[in-house]
Amino acid sequence: MRVLHLVPKFIPSIGGVENFVHELVNVQRKKIEVEIFTSNILNFENFQKLRIMNDFPYVKRFNAFNLFPFLPRGLGVFSFSMLRELIRREDIDIIHSHSYGYFTTYLGSFKKYLKKSKHVIQTHSDPGRRKLTKMIFDSIVPIFSLYGDKIIAISELEKNYLKSLGIEEKKIIKIPLGINLNLFRRYQKYKINDNFLLFVGRFDIDQK
Structure with missing residues (x-):
């Protein structure tokens, strides 16, 4: 089995989606063939x-352009070279698209439309705030969900929200985001036996 992950951007880019996909692929590669398509x-x-394009042997980076710069947070980015390579590939069993509203979801849906691969969509999102761009994408999500075999919600809240957008409940599966516990084993990492408080995070104007 060969699984292809479509990610808008990837490590060394900083972000939760990037870290999640990196950890997931490290586990999957022990059992199956896995690739990542992402932008540069x-x-x-x-x-x-x-500048470095070949930093991971299982990652292929494609040149991307901001076609709609008026959209926030890179939602107007698109990669024609990734689309071309995705159409060309005939050996992919499952496409796993990541990130709600980004071009990777559209590319995975198009490949599914061509009836070439199974398609799993993982939004990595929550209902968020009702801004104009959010409302626009909410209106087209059900259309692209038609070309997803499964939609992964990370919480019950998100699952109910996706249902409210008109996505069939049988397509939605709730899988909370996992973490690598080895990163938080305090003795092995920090040689600390006493209680301690660790904060891990970053400031993001669009996250609560």
């Missing part, structure tokens, strides 16, 4: 691009 963009704030 380091961040969506200033669209800085990576």
Whole structure:
């Protein structure tokens, strides 16, 4: 079995989706063939691009462009070279698209439309705040969900929200995000036996 993950951007780009996919693929590669298609963009704030393109043997980075710069947070980014390679590939059994509203979901849906692969969509999202861009994407999500075999929600709240958008309940499966517990084994990592408090996070203006 060969699984292809479609991710808007990937490590060394900083973000929860990037870390999650990295950890997931490290586990999957022990049992199955796995690849990642992603863009060459380091961040969506200033669209800085990576100079190193072949840093992971299972990752293929494609040149991407901001076709709709008026959309926030890189939602207007698209990669024609990724689309071309995705159409060409005939050896993919399952496509796993990541990130709600980004071009990777559209590409995975298009490949499913061509009846070439099974398609799993993972939104990595929650209902969020009712901004105009959010409302626009909410209106087209049910259309693209038609070309998803399964939609992964990360919480019961998100599952109910996706249902409210018109997505069939039988397509939605709730799988909370996992973590690598080895990163938090305090003795092995820090040689600390006493209680301690660790904060891990980053500031994001669009997250609560």
